[in-house]
Every structure is written in structure tokens, then in C-alpha cells.
Amino acid sequence: MTEGYNFAYLDEQTKRMIRRALLKAVAIPGHQVPFGSREMPLPYGWGTGGIQVTASILGTNDVLKVIDQGADDTTNAVSIRRFFARTADVATTTHTADATVIQTRHRIPEKTLRDNQIIVYQVPQPEPLYRLESSRVETRRMHGLADYGLMHVKLYEDVARFGQISISYDYPVLVNQRYLMSPSPIPAFDNPKMDRMPALQLFGAGREKRIYAIPPWTAVRSLDFDDHPFRAINASEPCGLCGATDSYLDEVVIDDRGGRLFVCSDTDHCAERRAAGHIGKDGFAEAAE
Amino acid sequence: MYVTVKGGEKAIDAAHAWLAEERRGDRSVPELSIDQIAEQLGRSVDRVMGEGSCYDRGLAALAIKQSQGDLIEAAFLLRAYRTTLPRFAHSLPVNTSAMRAERRISAIFKDLPGGQILGPTYDYTHRLLDFALAAGGPVPQVPVAEPDGAVLPRVPDILGREGLLEPDVSSDAVPGDLTREPLMFPAGRDVRLQALARGDEGFLLALGYSTQRGYGGSHPFAGEIRMGEVAVEIEPAELGFAIDIGDIVVTECQMVNQFKGSKTVPAQFTRGYGLVFGFSERKAMAMALVDRAMRAAELGEELTAPAQNVEFVLYHSDNIEATGFTEHLKLPHYVDFQSELQNVRRMREAAE
Amino acid sequence: MIGLTAGFADPVQDAQRCFRSVLDAMSRPGRIATVAGVAPPAPLCVASAAVLLTLIDHETTFWLDPAAGAANAWIAFHCGAPSADMPRDAAFAFSLGLADLTRFNAGNHEGPETSATIVVQLPSLTGGAPLRLSGPGLKDSATIAPLGLPADFPAIWRRNRGLFPAGIDLILCAGNTLAALPRTVQVEEA
Numbered sequence: 149m150t151e152g153y154n155f156a157y158l159d160e161q162t163k164r165m166i167r168r169a170l171l172k173a174v175a176i177p178g179h180q181v182p183f184g185s186r187e188m189p190l191p192y193g194w195g196t197g198g199i200q201v202t203a204s205i206l207g208t209n210d211v212l213k214v215i216d217q218g219a220d221d222t223t224n225a226v227s228i229r230r231f232f233a234r235t236a237d238v239a240t241t242t243h244t245a246d247a248t249v250i251q252t253r254h255r256i257p258e259k260t261l262r263d264n265q266i267i268v269y270q271v272p273q274p275e276p277l278y279r280l281e282s283s284r285v286e287t288r289r290m291h292g293l294a295d296y297g298l299m300h301v302k303l304y305e306d307v308a309r310f311g312q313i314s315i316s317y318d319y320p321v322l323v324n325q326r327y328l329m330s331p332s333p334i335p336a337f338d339n340p341k342m343d344r345m346p347a348l349q350l351f352g353a354g355r356e357k358r359i360y361a362i363p364p365w366t367a368v369r370s371l372d373f374d375d376h377p378f379r380a381i382n383a384s385e386p387c388g389l390c391g392a393t394d395s396y397l398d399e400v401v402i403d404d405r406g407g408r409l410f411v412c413s414d415t416d417h418c419a420e421r422r423a424a425g426h427i428g429k430d431g432f433a434e435a436a437e
Numbered sequence: 438m439y440v441t442v443k444g445g446e447k448a449i450d451a452a453h454a455w456l457a458e459e460r461r462g463d464r465s466v467p468e469l470s471i472d473q474i475a476e477q478l479g480r481s482v483d484r485v486m487g488e489g490s491c492y493d494r495g496l497a498a499l500a501i502k503q504s505q506g507d508l509i510e511a512a513f514l515l516r517a518y519r520t521t522l523p524r525f526a527h528s529l530p531v532n533t534s535a536m537r538a539e540r541r542i543s544a545i546f547k548d549l550p551g552g553q554i555l556g557p558t559y560d561y562t563h564r565l566l567d568f569a570l571a572a573g574g575p576v577p578q579v580p581v582a583e584p585d586g587a588v589l590p591r592v593p594d595i596l597g598r599e600g601l602l603e604p605d606v607s608s609d610a611v612p613g614d615l616t617r618e619p620l621m622f623p624a625g626r627d628v629r630l631q632a633l634a635r636g637d638e639g640f641l642l643a644l645g646y647s648t649q650r651g652y653g654g655s656h657p658f659a660g661e662i663r664m665g666e667v668a669v670e671i672e673p674a675e676l677g678f679a680i681d682i683g684d685i686v687v688t689e690c691q692m693v694n695q696f697k698g699s700k701t702v703p704a705q706f707t708r709g710y711g712l713v714f715g716f717s718e719r720k721a722m723a724m725a726l727v728d729r730a731m732r733a734a735e736l737g738e739e740l741t742a743p744a745q746n747v748e749f750v751l752y753h754s755d756n757i758e759a760t761g762f763t764e765h766l767k768l769p770h771y772v773d774f775q776s777e778l779q780n781v782r783r784m785r786e787a788a789e
Numbered sequence: 790m791i792g793l794t795a796g797f798a799d800p801v802q803d804a805q806r807c808f809r810s811v812l813d814a815m816s817r818p819g820r821i822a823t824v825a826g827v828a829p830p831a832p833l834c835v836a837s838a839a840v841l842l843t844l845i846d847h848e849t850t851f852w853l854d855p856a857a858g859a860a861n862a863w864i865a866f867h868c869g870a871p872s873a874d875m876p877r878d879a880a881f882a883f884s885l886g887l888a889d890l891t892r893f894n895a896g897n898h899e900g901p902e903t904s905a906t907i908v909v910q911l912p913s914l915t916g917g918a919p920l921r922l923s924g925p926g927l928k929d930s931a932t933i934a935p936l937g938l939p940a941d942f943p944a945i946w947r948r949n950r951g952l953f954p955a956g957i958d959l960i961l962c963a964g965n966t967l968a969a970l971p972r973t974v975q976v977e978e979a
Contacts (some may be wrong), residue, residue: 155801161519164846167808168880171844172902174815175958175971177925181902182619187516192761194768205812207805217772222644224768226445253771272765283623283748292898292954311787316780317773324925324973326954335776346928348816355758357619363816363926363971381779399775414774617848 156203156236162186165357166204170350173361177290178276178323185357195228195253196354198270202251205266205350206232211239213247218255218396218413226255242416254317256338258417260396261347263364267331271353274360276320276330296328299371307376316381322369323362331368337380337396342368387412388430390421460505474498483686483715484508488756490616490635491516492714493684503769509637512759520616526671527677533625533689533712534591538665540687540716545693547656549706551589554663557716591707602693602706620751629731629751630724634713636754638720644744645726653728657709660693660769664716686715690721694729696736707736794828795890796842796867803827807843810958814969819922819931821914821968830863832856836962837883837910838863845870845881851877854888857910882907887938890949890957901954904972911937911963919979926971932979933968935961946976 154160162184169183187198206212208251212232216225228242230253241247244257253270261267277287280298290296299320306314309382319336323329331339342349342362349362362368372378383397390410395417397410407428412418422431461468461472475498476597485497489512497515504510513732520764540556542578543549555561595601612627615635633641648655670679709729712722729742743749753759794869821923830840841864845851849884851870853861864870864883873879876892880903887909896904911917917936920943923929939945949956949972956972970976 155805157521159521159523160804160845163804163808164844165848168849168906169811169843169902170812171815171906171958172904173593174812174926175956175973176954177973179901179954182621184619186520186616187513187757188520189517190756190765191513193763193765194761196761197774205805205809207809208802217769221445222769223445223449226449230446233941236713251767254770284752285748286921288899310784314780314784318774333773335772337776344928346814355762363930363973365928366925381776381783383775383779396772397775398771399778413775427471 153235156206156232157189158186158200158203160261160355162200166200169359170201170204170361173267173359174348174349174363176321176327177362177366178321178327178329178360180353182357183359185354188354188371190227190231190311192355193226193272195270196236197352197356197359197396198251198253198268198354199228199352200233200354201350201352201359202232203236205268206249208236208238209373210248211241211246212306212418213241213244213250214252215250215255215416216253217398219264219415221415226277229312230274239327240393243420244414244416255396255413256334256341258412258414259436261345263346267345267347267349269334269349269351271330271332271351271356271358273318273355274330274356274358276318276328289409291327294326296322299328301365303371305372307373313372313376313378319378320371322371325369328371329360329362335381335396336370336378337382337385339368339370339378339380344368383410383412386427386428387418387421388428390418390426390431392418392421392426445648460503469502471495471498471502474501480716481506481511483713483717484638484720485511485515487714487717487720488512488635488637489519491519493514501674509756509760513760516757526673528682529670529672531667531685531687532671533593533663533667534589535689536589536663536665536667536687536689536743538589538663540665541589541663543660543661544661545555545660546592546595549590549592549595558718583747589663591663591691596660596693596706600705603702603708605708622748624747624751626728626732629747630710630712630728632751632754633711633724633727636724637756637759638717640721640754640756640759641723641727644717644730644750645723648726648744649743652735653730653740653745655707655709655726655733656673656695657692657726657729658694659722660708662688662690662718662721664688688715688717688721690718690725692722692725694730702736707732719739776788790800790936793866794830797826797839799804799826802882803959807839811840811969812965814960815829815926815971816963817926817931818924818970818974819927819933819968821933821966823965824967825965828862830860832885832910833860833863833883833966834910834962836967837908840908840960840962840967841868841881841883843875847871849880850878852876852882852893852905854882854884855881856885863931865870871918876905879905881905885910886909887942887945890945893957894947895952895957896955898954901956904955904957906958906960908962911935911961913937914963914966914968921968921977921979922974923977924974926974934947934979935963935968937963943976943978 169181173181187251214225214229216222232238244259249266251268275287279366281287307339317335321329321331344365351360370378386393389411395412398413400409402409475494480492482497486492500511501513530777541554615631666684668681670681672679692709693706694706711724713721727744731747733745810824814822824836824839827837835911845868847869848872849870852873858877877894891903913936917934919932919934937978958968961968
């Protein structure tokens, strides 16, 4: 552990403040609770909210997984995982099933999360209405009144102009039939996973100084219209490496002649499938880890 | 055959090693010491202490060395350090009337008690590159005078005695603290001033400048600018009296602004206030302009300009927040981009 | 402070464990968690004392049930929470048995998070009249039978729930066990 710093970096006073905010967030599903976000040794916008939430819940018995874009080995995920390994001496894993706490940026793992897991989302912009109303004084008032007409008008205009809702990520959701909430910039593909998820979902926005939460088994509805139901977008082919047809795919440019390869964004999911013998058209047999 | 990319950890280690190498530069050139930075790059140190919200010249100098002179990065290093420090006490308000001033000027009176003190200013230097400095020549002798012990009354107080300046209302309320509690609206002047004192010099300079060009004009006069040492005192509850814990250098600016009066308030001058760590005159002046602009609503003025929009100013003045979020665009966004790509493809198909 | 029992034996790790129990309880209404690590001052039970050590400090205004005044010095020493003159000024409160919820700050629609959290100490979290719980955190419904709540608790709670998104949140403590009732939970006689 890093000398001179408290367990999990934050001082106990700060943890208590964040813990109080977390409890209120859980009690008011989808409501953004202001909190006294601290400067962290990582830049604002790089996961400071998620890190503060994780640091406030993490204990010595936890096993932490950190992903960015679904992958455990992207540089920012590596950096954050190292931070907790150094400051909290916590066990880390890349296996979704083995983790008790999963901190994520932009994805929800493909494997269904369990009742005894907590997923912590890094949130760049917690206010779902910010593109429609830039004043946070105004948006706060709108949340207070559950006045979400602006968003409905925006979606309706999308349908009128494009014949469909044009939001592909950070697709707004209504939590417990009350609060409009940003799911963070996850692809809309992941939105259905939030609905009645068995795991507790916590959201931290460090720069914007907001924490929010969705308790387990809570209804999370992606906004839509009866005649234009919510539809998740994904590439229309299987993973080139593991052949999965039900996972979210990244597009990899493999040459400068238009060559493309689609592979699972969830690297753990893909590796697990390949280890179990699933091979896609561009894949190859791998020895089980 | 496609093999997924791995090795983020190795790449990060290699990048850090390269950075350290580059920071040191050519090893035949002597390494900068912290003392050299603290002593010879004082204005950089002042800015880093102010925007880093931590008064410690040595640590600020270290941060400047570590960041290769990138002052926003240095302020960030200092802020990240200060958040880990326990709070033992809160200081009493510093008394700038009792400042041991090195500089004190007023633009609104030709002379005044205590006089005009130019101090170590660039104001009247001709901006000619000094090649003698490159050669490392000797420093000219400074004439030294005995301190005359003159009291320096604050210019606003002089105006205030005549009732021409809005009174400065003192308050025993505990000021808010943005480093502990999130910004909420309406934001009181205490919190606004704290945000400005921590705010980015360039941003405040541009905003203050905009008020002079007609975007929320407030007809400012530099009532007084003073820079020097003030004592910091705390009053521990168990003692019941104040004790001096040290001195800090601050720059204070009192802008005096024309005000035609309103239905309830007679014509008088109003105040804009700036107070910044170290010798940071440009920042203190810009802060005072923006502070005054943000008082528009309170004074019944029409809100028309960016500098008068409290929410806009306060949410965008912090360069640690701004730099983090601007630079976070470097992080991978390929999942979002992929969903946009599929979305655009789908919309084009639908349009065909 | 002579005569006061100690706080957490391991302030960092014990507080973390207790918090996770409270978080788990708040996320899954009715789920009973156990806590340890503290020798409480009378009349506080282990769970009540642990929750206060975990959540309150000099940044939280606190109202202590006068009937639990004997614990005042212990709480002041270990937590340092400024005491609220009136219940409605408190961010946190402790009561022996259920306090009158209407005397506390329920927050408002724009700031529902400013409402009070009340630690309610009961004789036991089992053995009382069974209550059926449903709402966020629960897959279907759960049953809890705390001993010592008033008979008309479902009606009292309905009024609190009617304030949503404002409302009071409760942490029920008995012995070394705790459970939570966030404002969202529906409570019916089972």
C-alpha cells in the first residue's frame, strides 16, 4: 500500500460524506444527489466520481474489476485498477463473475450481474437534460416537478425528422417511473440490462459533483413511444473472435482498404467464450486460461 | 488472424519513464532546484498557489518542476495534494488594512494618506528583451529606505466615510467552502469570491475584459490595489483568543464602480473585490471586475452579459475541472463512437 | 474523557464494514444485516452505536432522543456532531422507538436528499407484527417483523411515502442487527 495515505486514498471524513450521499441516492432512485466531490490524483473527467464512490465502498474483502469500453486492459482502466491496488491493497480481477465491485466507463458487462455485486459507473455528465437546458438551476427545478416535456419534445422531433429516435448512447431512462436519468455514455444496447438488475448500481460524477443510484430490481425504462419503441443498435454480425451474436461489438479497422472486423467489446466475455471452445470466423482456438 | 491488443500496463510504464527523461532534458545542463524556482519564478509560484488553493511556495515550486512549468498541471498537483490534508482549524479573516504593503496604488486619487507605493512592478518597464539577463549579469543595487510605519487607510474606507460608496456589510456568518460542499444556487458572494480566487486567470481576464468592452459594462475605477504580507490568525476554541500562525503575501484589488442608483438605493459607487494569493495583480483586478459583474441581479441591473451569468461563470472558471473534461476527449470513446456509427448507417439506410 | 467506552476498534475497516451493511440494507429494504466492532454506551445497542460512528460527524447536525441522553457524551466525543436544537434542524437523528416523523425535515422536491435519516432503536427486528415490504430493491416482496413499532405504522409510513420524492429514511437497529426502510418502500400489514 502507498505510504502516507489512508486506506483507499480518501480520508475518513470524506468517505463519510460520500457514504451519506450514497444512502440518500439509493433512497431516491435516479435523483442526482450533490456531494462535496474532492480533487483526486486523476483528472476530472477521467473517472474521479466513480473512483470516489468505489473508494468509499471498498473493503479488504472486495474483489475489484475495472473496465473502460468493456475492456480490462484499456489504459484508463489499468490506471484506475492500479490506483486501488496501490491505495487499498485490494484484490483485482478481470473476470466479471469473480468481482464484488465493478467500476465501469461506458459499458455494462454482458454477463448478468448478481445480487451480491455492485456496479459503479463513471459519469461525465449526470444531467440528462443538459443539451436541452444548460442551466442547472432550471434542470433541478424540472426534476423537482418531474417536468420532462423538453425531453419528450426532443424525442418526438427526432421521430418526425428522422423516422426514429436518433440517440445511440447515453440514452435517457426513467427510473422507478419518476426520475429522468442519464445512464452514463453506455451504448443504448446496454440500457435493457439496467432494468430490474439484481445488482446495486451506483453512479459517480466527480467534476459535476453528483452521485445517484438505482437499487436492485428497480424499473428502468428507456424513453420511447408506443409507435416507436426503444430499439438497441448493434453491428449486425457475430463476433469475429468468439462468434457471439448477443454481445456488443467494437469495429476494428484492419487495413486501409475498408477491411473491418467486429469483436466483442466485453473482453472478459469474449475470452471466456473462446476458452470454452467458441471460435468466430476470424478467431483461433485458444488454450483455457 | 486477429490478436487483441494488450499491454496497457507496459505502455503506461514506458510513457512515464519517457516523461521523466524528457522532464530532465539535456543532462549537461544543470538541474533546476526547487529553491531556484521558488526564488526566481515567483509569479509562476504565486499563480500555482492561487489556483491550487494551497499557500506553500516550496510545494508549488515542486509542482512546477514536476509539471515542466505547465502551470495548470502544477495547480492540479497541488490541489490533489491539499485534499488529502486534515483540517485543524479555520483562519480568521485576514486584515488587509494592516498589510505590510510592498505595493499600494490608487487610480482615483492623486495622493492619499500613506502615498502611492509602486513596489516591484513591471508597469513602467519597457518590454524590451533584456539580453544582459541572458548573460547572467549582476543585479543592480536597490536603494533601501527605512519603513516609515505609515498607516495605509483603504481607499474604499475614505470614500465610505462620505457615504459615496456602498457600505461593506460585515457578517459573522460562516463562509461557505466549495472544497467541502458542492456549488449550489443561488450562490452567495462568499462562495462566488472563493470560486473566483481559485479560478483560471486567463478565463477571468477575458471575462473581466469583456465587461470593459460593453458586455455588462460596470464603469470600473481601480480604487486601490495593494500587495504585501498579512498575518493569518486562528482562534482555537480551547484558547478563546487568536494566535498568529504565519504570514502570507496577497494581492487585493478594490474596484469602485459607477452606479446610478435604483428605486431603493441612492446613486453611489459600488464595489468589486479581488483577493488572490501572492503577487497576482492581473488576476486580482480581473476577479474584482467579474465579482462586480456578478452582482448585477442584486443591484437590480439588467442581465445581458456572460460575466453577469453567475451559473455560467462559476461552472466554467475552474481550470482543473475544465482541463480534465476537455482532455478526457483523449480517452477511448470507441464504444460510443461505434453506436453512433451504426446509428448514422441505419439513418442513411432509412433515408435511401 | 474518563468513563467512555471506545469507538470502533479499527475505525477504518469497521466503519467500512458497517457502511456496507447499511448500504445493503438500504438497497434491499427489510434485509437484516449484523454489525460488530463497538462497545456501545447505554442505552445504545451495538448496531445503533456502529451506525452513528459510521455516518455522523461534525458536518452533520444531530438530534438525540432525550430518553437516550445518557449516550450524549459518548456520541459527542466520538462523532463530534453538532446537536440540533429542534428535530427539524437535524440531518441525522436517533430515537428509542419510532419518533414522530412529522417533526423532522423531509426535504423538498428539488432537494429531497436534504431530508433526515433517523436511526430507530427497537427491542428486536423479529417477533413483532409482520409487515410486507415492496418497492425498489425488492424482486417481489419481503417480510420483516420488527418488535416495538406502533400498531399504526403502515398508516404513518403511507403518509411519509406520500411526500415522495421528499421523505424520511429509517435505519432500524436492535442488538447487533439492522435493517432499513428507505422512503420508497411500501409497507403493508402482512
